[in-house]
Amino acid sequence: MNMEDPALLRRFHAWLQPVPSPQDTARLVFFQDALIVLDTNVLLSLYEYTAESREEVLSALSQVSGRLWMPYQVGLEFVRGRRSVLESRKRVLGDASKSVNAKLTAACQAIIAAKNTVRAQLEKYARVPGEIEDLEHLVSEAAVKEHLAVYHDAFKAHLEMLKNGHDLTPVNVDTADPILPRVAGLYGDRVGHQPDDQLLQQRLDEAVAFRFPNQIPPGFKDFGKATPLNAAGDFLIWEEVIEQAGLLPEGNRRVLFVSNDVKEDWYDTSNGKQRPWPALLDEIQRRAGAELRLETPPDFYAGVGEYLHAELAEDTYAEIRRVSETFTPPALDDGAVVVASTAAKIAPPAGLPVTAFRSAGLTSPILRSTMESLAPADRLAQWWLIGVTAQLQRRVVSEGEPQVDIAAAVRGGEVPAPDWKPGTVLPSGEWIHRESSWIAPWFLDLLGTLPSADRGILSALASEQAAENQRPSK
Template sequence: MKSEFKWYFKPDADEIERIWKDGILTVDANVLLDLYRYHERTRNSLLESMQNFEGELWLSRQASEEFFRNRNKVIVSSSKTFKEAKDEIEKLRNSIESTVSQLKGNRIIPADVADKMLEEISPSIHNAQERIEEAKRTHPNFLNEDDVLEKVAALFEGAIGDKFPDADLAKITAEAEERKTNKIPPGYLDDGKDGDRPYGDFFLWRQILDYSKNNSKPILLVTSERKEDWWEKLSGKTTGPRIELLREASEYTGQRVLIYQTDRFLEFSSQRKGQTVDTDAVEEIRAVDNLRSEKEHAVEVLSQDVISYSEDHHSGELIVHLRRPVKNFTSSGHFDPVMDGPPEVSVALISAPTELPNCSIRAGTGTNYDFNIHIKSDNQNELLPVGEYVFEYNARFVREEIVE
């Protein structure tokens, strides 16, 4: 069975060791861009872990181009976080002063209660403002002198992948669009990106698989992605990479692929070297991932309420929150327990923000364990408003009749 369905079985310790020693280590663009978001200690820990990899370091053309395309934007954005922090402190100060004024207006409470509170809190606020200002002064200006870029360039010197051949680009783009339509991972949740950028995850994935196949070596991919078109999530728990990815890697390349999120890569790398895991660095990586996820991903699934289920029928409600106005969005639900086969899914919007424009709604799935709901504004100039959306779904697996 293992030889026929090897992607379903986790590699044993010996195979993992061989991949870490003789495989190819590659990363996505955000793993590199996040280096600008970390404190120096975390940044150096991650760079050292990549440098210490015993196999081959290699960077896909797609990851390289995304890194350079977004580098300046990330640097400027990171600098803006100091202003955001100062603004939050100022909001806190104003809020406290407002509370103090309200307390003073309450004649039952002694006046010195409010004065004493302000007297004790004000120095803490002032100290926080000074520390933020000091952090801003000492933060590197990567636009003028970028040692991160120099270190990344040194790591991947002579190890950058090729572009797709011009003759193959149209075919590969068409395949990317077909995969996105049919919800084949990775990247089908990137609908909101412009131009060919919705295909970026697939282009990255295909270039990695091509390199693995051509060099007959297994891959260790480090990614900052946490979306469900990369990771299998059941009942809110991430159980591992999507099985479709592991299967495709095995069938396309004949090689194993290990996929790690950045924090887990740093942990495993330290453990293999017999080093103490830098827990502060790991926690910072997770915090940056969560913050970026909140900013980049407009949709949060609040809950899924299952009304009824069986092997061939599921129904329920999916409640999602839209964080920012968008032209369209996709949200995902799960069939738990799984169905006997990929079902037909119908969906209706039963509650939404009052200012919702005319829109189109559809649902689809290619698996027996999850489904996607898509909603799109019918008018390009009208965005879907922020707020809570409640979808009612019905999924039914139709069994084929056996003709004797």
């Protein structure tokens, strides 16, 4: 930015810059002398890596150790979240094993049922005892189980390999966490101080009363969590970063912020490309006179390797990319509410989606498979069914069960979001209030995969929930 430029170009300099990329020539200086801030999720990822990859990553971080700085909020979230990462992995692998067993059992039952269908036709139309006997011998339950055992053993071996490939368990964290002292050594005394109560209250008020309602980044996507403190974690980190940036020597105020979080409250995707919000670059420049660069862990570690010659094997880069792409918050904050924008990032408690499935009287194997799925893409449907069966009292809510605020449909004349569809897209016999309702696109996609019986049950649940939500609260 040139101070001789016209005011319009100077005022909106951050908004007029091209989308940054790993090939930017300006990137080098950030790896050479910028203050480096790792988000909580980057540090918690250390508990996701295999032992060999973790050692390489920690070695790479040692190359920039003198420039690492940890906000107090990051430290708090890191110390509190370590065990949850390991418990999450243990639960996911355990659920995967149960899911495999259930699916293979269902496959066996489906094959036997198919055999019985053929046998019934043979008995009805052919009356050929010899062929029926051959069929029973070929497709006996024992024979099917023997064939499926090959797949069972292969799947089990892969899951066991995943379990054995990680050297950390929740017990490690409780007794002798090997990662915590290594991270502490990387930072030394470069850890932020806890803000006093007055400053914390001031920041929380600014976040929930002004910034979040106006969608000012960062962190506004977390608006709606149970408490302001739960919702404002990203903003509290951001405030500490700006404060620390202002303490850097003038003329050398650069911050490299590394995070797995690429939600819309950090990145602008309105033009079809993903770029850090110019508002962030502008704010840190105005308030601290500093430059900012955001990077994901894969790009950051690649930059450490390229510019600082850290040695990272290709397998380690692949693991960094995998963990970065699949990393989700390890647990739901106490009292937090699951909403549509956060559902994919939070795994429901084990077994709860299937409990909701049963309580609604659903029977479709397709939908049952969705409820058992471990894929983040299926979590929105899982959380909605959990929430709607609780809201409409189709089941008894267990103690400590997360609150859910997700709607599949709404009543009213105003469309909730541009991609929601009018109720008229569904047949009149299937959907009531067609002229005065809107339906979420993900819910329509879900209905399209189901047989009529379960489709009707879900439509009834969504319609009843929309009517319930329209009633004024008492």
